[in-house]
Amino acid sequence: MNTEPSIFTGGGRLVVGGFLAFVVGAIALVVGGVAHGRDAFYAYLSAYAWLVSLLVGGLIFLMIVHAMDAKWPVALRRVVEGVTGVLPLAVIGFIPIAVGVTTIYPWTSPSAIHDHEVQHLVEHKLPYLNTSSFFVRAFLYFGVWLGISYFLRRWSLRGDWAPAATDKPRFRALSALGLPPVALAFTFAGVDWLMSLTPAWYSTMFGVYWFAGGFLGALALLVLATYGLQRAGMLTRVGSSHYYALGRLLLAFTIFWAYIAYFQFFLIWITNKPHEASFYAPRMREFAPLSILVAAGRFVIPFFALLPYRVKQQPSTLAPIALWILVMHWVDMEWLVMPSVRPEGPIVHWLDVAALVCVGGAALAFGTFRLRGRPIVPKNDPSLETAFRYGSV
Amino acid sequence: MRRTQQSGIVGAFDTPEAIIRAAHELRKSGYRRLEGYTPYPLLDLERAIGRGRSRIGFVVFPFAIAAAAGAYLVQWWTNGVDYPLNAGGRPAHAPPAFVPATFEMAVLFSALSACVILAIWSGLPALWQPIFEVPGFEQASVDKFFLAISDRDPAFDREATARKLTELGASRVEPLGVHPATDAELDERLERREGEES
Numbered sequence: 001m002n003t004e005p006s007i008f009t010g011g012g013r014l015v016v017g018g019f020l021a022f023v024v025g026a027i028a029l030v031v032g033g034v035a036h037g038r039d040a041f042y043a044y045l046s047a048y049a050w051l052v053s054l055l056v057g058g059l060i061f062l063m064i065v066h067a068m069d070a071k072w073p074v075a076l077r078r079v080v081e082g083v084t085g086v087l088p089l090a091v092i093g094f095i096p097i098a099v100g101v102t103t104i105y106p107w108t109s110p111s112a113i114h115d116h117e118v119q120h121l122v123e124h125k126l127p128y129l130n131t132s133s134f135f136v137r138a139f140l141y142f143g144v145w146l147g148i149s150y151f152l153r154r155w156s157l158r159g160d161w162a163p164a165a166t167d168k169p170r171f172r173a174l175s176a177l178g179l180p181p182v183a184l185a186f187t188f189a190g191v192d193w194l195m196s197l198t199p200a201w202y203s204t205m206f207g208v209y210w211f212a213g214g215f216l217g218a219l220a221l222l223v224l225a226t227y228g229l230q231r232a233g234m235l236t237r238v239g240s241s242h243y244y245a246l247g248r249l250l251l252a253f254t255i256f257w258a259y260i261a262y263f264q265f266f267l268i269w270i271t272n273k274p275h276e277a278s279f280y281a282p283r284m285r286e287f288a289p290l291s292i293l294v295a296a297g298r299f300v301i302p303f304f305a306l307l308p309y310r311v312k313q314q315p316s317t318l319a320p321i322a323l324w325i326l327v328m329h330w331v332d333m334e335w336l337v338m339p340s341v342r343p344e345g346p347i348v349h350w351l352d353v354a355a356l357v358c359v360g361g362a363a364l365a366f367g368t369f370r371l372r373g374r375p376i377v378p379k380n381d382p383s384l385e386t387a388f389r390y391g392s393v
Numbered sequence: 394m395r396r397t398q399q400s401g402i403v404g405a406f407d408t409p410e411a412i413i414r415a416a417h418e419l420r421k422s423g424y425r426r427l428e429g430y431t432p433y434p435l436l437d438l439e440r441a442i443g444r445g446r447s448r449i450g451f452v453v454f455p456f457a458i459a460a461a462a463g464a465y466l467v468q469w470w471t472n473g474v475d476y477p478l479n480a481g482g483r484p485a486h487a488p489p490a491f492v493p494a495t496f497e498m499a500v501l502f503s504a505l506s507a508c509v510i511l512a513i514w515s516g517l518p519a520l521w522q523p524i525f526e527v528p529g530f531e532q533a534s535v536d537k538f539f540l541a542i543s544d545r546d547p548a549f550d551r552e553a554t555a556r557k558l559t560e561l562g563a564s565r566v567e568p569l570g571v572h573p574a575t576d577a578e579l580d581e582r583l584e585r586r587e588g589e590e591s
Contacts, residue, residue: 262492269489271483307454309446391436 008078008376010232011368018365025358032351039342041100046337048097049194050330051359052090053214054221056186058083059149061218063182066152066175069168072245074387075238077378079225079372080298081156083218084149085370086363091142093359097193098138101131104341107199118200121275126215129196137192141185148178154376163380184213197340201279205264210336212260213298216253217329219246223322227315234376237388240313244392247312250325254306258299282343283335290347294335330356401426401544401552404563405537409435412538415561416441419542422557426543430524430533442540443536449514453507460502466497523570526573541569 033040062080073080102108106122107129113119122129128171148276151174155167187207195206203209223246229235268276283291302325311317377384398477409431416427416438427442429435472478473486483490512518524530524541533539540563542554555566 266489266492272483307450309450 006229006375006377006379008229008234008371014368015365015372018361018363018368021357021361022359022365023361025354025356025361028354029351029358032354036349036351038103039351041096041103042337042341042354043198043349043351044096044100044359045104045193046352047330047355047359048090048093048332049337050217050333050356051086051093051363052189053210053333054184054217054329055083055087055090055363056145056182056189056324057142057211057214057218058221059087059145060179060182060186060215061177061222062152063148063175066171067179069172069383071383071386072242072390074383075235075242075377075390076222076226077156077381078374078376079222079229079235081153081224082219082367082371085153086272086367087142087146087149089363089366091126091146093362094138094142098135101134105134105196105199107127107196121200125199129199134192137188141189144178144181144185148174148182157374159378159380160375164363168382183211186214194336195349197337198279200275203264203268203276203279205260205267209257209260209264210219211379212253212257213332216250216257217326219249219253220322220325220329222246222319223250223315224326227319229323229376239391240315241390241392243315243318244309244313245390247306247318250318250322251303251306251312254302254325258377261295261298279340282339284345286345287335287339287347290331290335290339294332296327297324298332302328399523399543401542401549402551402558403524403539403541403560403567403569404561405529405532405539405565405567406562407537407564409438409538410542411562413441415540415558415563416560417449419540419557423457423548424542424546424554425548426546428543430530430539430541432534432536432538433534435538445533449507449510453503454509456506457499458505460496461499464498465491468494527567527569529565 029040029044058080061073062084063079064070065077065080068222074307097104106113107125108131110119110122110126113122129132152171155170159167180196187210190207190210195202223243226235226238226242226246230238248320265280268280302321306312311321334348338347338352404415406415412429412431416429418448419427420441422445425443429438429442431438469486470492472491473589477485479485480487524539527539529537530539540550540558542558544551548554550566558566
């Protein structure tokens with residue numbers, strides 16, 4: 001019935017290439033960090049936010065699929081588990097942020113803030129925004145994400161050699177109960193790591209903005225990984241219907257992201273209160289080109305590109321759009337971080353790209369390495385055959 | 394655009410597998426104008442009779458764009474040119490404020506145009522189709538599967554096609570639209586049916 005090679009063995013070049021990219025990026029970051037210490041930390045934060053949102057977005061997709069007992073994603077489940085398998089690396093990746101916390105976040109030293117009103121506001125927030133509680137919360141977020149992804153992965157891999165009928169309710173229960181804490185941790189992490197860069201400013205939509213972008217990016221990553229595996233001769237029974245399903249989700253979440261992004265901006269623009277508008281002021285002046293790129297690159301271009309049926313159905317057209325979305329998600333992270341930390345510019349520093357290469361390379365190498373020697377599909381899952389046969393108009 | 398078939402031949406099948414297989418075979422032997430009537434949607438039959446995806450999206454798209462452009466233009470003209478008001482110092486031509494109405498109009502006109510085009514393409518509001526005259530056709534919404542072949546089909550031959558349908562497992566083969574109904578005939582039939590019912 002299923003004659004394709006089911007064990008993932010290749011990927012050696014990805015591991016080596018990813019590791020080399022990591023080394024090159026890391027050296028560039030360290031060398032550049034000596035000359036421009038602050039910029040190196042900002043660049044790293046932007047790349048790190050990109051990676052973590054992709055990983056947690058993938059985890060949320062996996063949990064939704066389990067909670068709904070959805071059939072077609074079973075064919076791609078090991079790929080999603082490959083994405084969430086990178087989460088332990090994100091814990092190690094937090095170390096540079098922990099080291100640079102006083103450099104990155106202005107609330108760590110309110111006395112250094114010149115604007116007295118802002119200083120007063122930040123002091124008012126100190127019970128929440130202080131380094132020790134910042135670390136405790138980060139610890140909690142990682143605990144929730146790692147714990148749940150660990151069990152989902154472990155049970156899934158165990159099913160490959162010891163299928164157990166009792167697994168399905170367990171998957172469903174953990175996913176359904178785990179979704180609220182995982183989503184809350186995702187939102188709070190966005191507030192802690194990104195929104196607090198402008199400590200006097202707040203937006204109740206900020207968490208969901210990061211969330212929507214990350215989930216969209218995770219879907220794009222899933223398309224790319226599936227396409228790559230198929231090019232390597234695996235997952236041969238994944239067909240146009242699976243890509244169409246992912247393509248529809250890409251389109252839906254492109255629209256959802258645009259809705260969140262637009263209304264966050266619109267409500268602040270129409271209210272026009274100084275503290276709220278302070279977030280958009282640099283983004284509409286020095287960083288206006290970046291804002292236009294984000295709006296066009298995250299919504300206008302992918303929206304129209306994803307409208308036709310054939311584009312979503314053919315992997316050769318969907319994969320380039322997915323890659324575009326993935327890159328634009330990083331541009332979006334740049335848009336979130338850079339105007340807050342260096343409002344006078346430059347819009348993009350070469351260190352930003354070095355950080356992306358470093359973080360992306362490490363994640364690629366680690367994720368591919370953890371997939372090796374495992375079946376590329378949950379081969380004993382009773383829904384697998386249904387998943388392969390999934391067909392849609 | 395596809396219309397309900399006006400005349401030809403129709404075969405009744407008992408199972409979805411049979412009608413799907415028959416449709417495949419007929420397509421293979423060169424038949425092109427096939428139509429299926431089934432109690433529930435059969436994805437494989439739609440493929441077998443060579444029906445692709447609906448093109449309604451391509452027709453709706455220009456309506457959506459036109460509606461969005463129109464809505465923006467109206468707002469720009471009324472607020473920005475014809476009667477500018479100073480609202481809290483914001484510019485009279487305020488793009489962010491115009492987006493929601495622009496979007497809503499695009500959605501509204503997409504939905505309305507899709508609805509109207511669907512009705513036109515389905516042949517509504519025709520209340521009668523020749524297929525209704527096939528004896529037992531009401532079972533198409535219960536447990537029978539009907540496959541119609543138009544006499545305008547390049548491969549159509551009244552006798553050979555009927556034989557082929559029987560070979561392919563049709564439990565019954567009936568002519569379709571052989572006597573185009575006139576108003577007088579329809580009145581007569583209606584009276585007869587009412588007579589039978591009373």
